[in-house]
Amino acid sequence: MISPPDRFSxxxxxxxxxxxxxFLSLSVVAYSDYPREEVRAMAPEARRGLEVWRNNNCQACHQIHGFGGFHGPDLTNRLTPDVLDAELIQVILTGQGRMPAFEFPDEDLDALMAWLRWINDSGRAQPEPLQALNGPIASMHFKELIALADERELVTITGSAxxxxxxxxxxxxxTxxxxxxxxxxxxxxxxxxATDRSFENLSRFLAEGSGRMPATPLDDNQVRTLVAFLQWVADHRSNLFExxxxxxxxEPFRWSDLPWFEYR
Structure with a gap:
């Protein structure tokens, strides 16, 4: 028996x-959308930094505007005005996680930092997080949020949490x-x-510090109350998130804010 032809085949x-x-439409979008702001010319030191990047095959692990390897993070916007060169230089010289330590002369490190700062000015690799238009003070955020949830009779926090x-x-x-x-x-x-909120893990981080986080010694009871609070928030995350x-x-999401291949 022959079935009738599918009218949408x-x-x-x-x-x-x-x-x-x-494919042609995507190519037109990718290669015709230029940076929205004029990018400053690359200084000689930044150009030397690009050579350091290429000569040491950094792109095998790291990406620039999404292009490169995926063993390490995208470094397009790693050196923003809020980040010191010394923070990234320390990672390069001492290693971190799967990244081994590298021995670079100071002039190569300075050149690489200059190039990464130039790259940061060339555009964004990922859309910026939507900002709060009328958010509470950061240190009071959870307290005000949970108070509002209790007022709406959504969830109530008690005990150790x-x-x-x-x-x-x-x-x-x-903060x-x-x-x-x-x-x-x-x-x-x-x-x-995916965060490890166990007593052992949190105790270690508080006692030893990590990266920019200083050591913050607390007694066992205080650590347990923090664990209980963080787990309580995680358990009620869906209600609290909304x-x-x-x-x-x-602020609302806008498609026009996407950084459509701004790197050039």
Whole structure:
């Protein structure tokens, strides 16, 4: 028995023509959308930094505007005005995680930093996070959010978690570790699903510090209340996240803000 023909079926030639059209359209977008602002000319020192980058095959692990390897982070906007050259130089000289230590002379390091700063000015590799239009003070953010959730009868915090919230607020942890997003200097969201919030892990980080985070000695009971608070937020994340969008009045997403291949 022969089934009736599908009125929406395509021939092989039509499918290939459609794919070719999609590829051509993407090519037009990728190669005709220039940076929205004029990029300053590359200084001689920055050009030497580009040579250092190429000669040491940095692109095998790192990306610039998404192009390169994926063993390490995209470094397009690694050196923003808020970040010191010394922070990245320390990582290069001592290594970090899977990245080995490199021995570069000072002039090569200075040139590489100059080039990465030039790259930072060339555009954004990823869209900037949507900013809060009317957000609370960072150190008080969770306290105000949870108070609003309690007022709306969505969730109520009690016991050790409540004590942890008070400690979090008093120590102003939210100044660096922002609610449901990375901090200004990439401090992690400690309520995210993949975060290790165990007593042992948090105790170690507080006792020893890590990166820009200084050592912050707390007794075991205080650490346990922080663990209880962070876990409570993680458990109620869906409710608090939606309420947080209302509290902070985040600016709307706009397709025009995407950095369509701004690097040139």
């Amino acid at each position: 395509f021939t092989r030639g039509q499918v290939l023509l459609l794919l070719a059209g999609c 409540q004590e942890g919230l008070e400690l979090w607020t008093t120590m102003q942890c939210g 660096c570790h922002r609610a449901f997003q990375a901090g200004l200097l990439r401090e992690p969201d400690l309520t995210a699903a 309420l947080n969008l209302e509290l902070t009045q985040h």
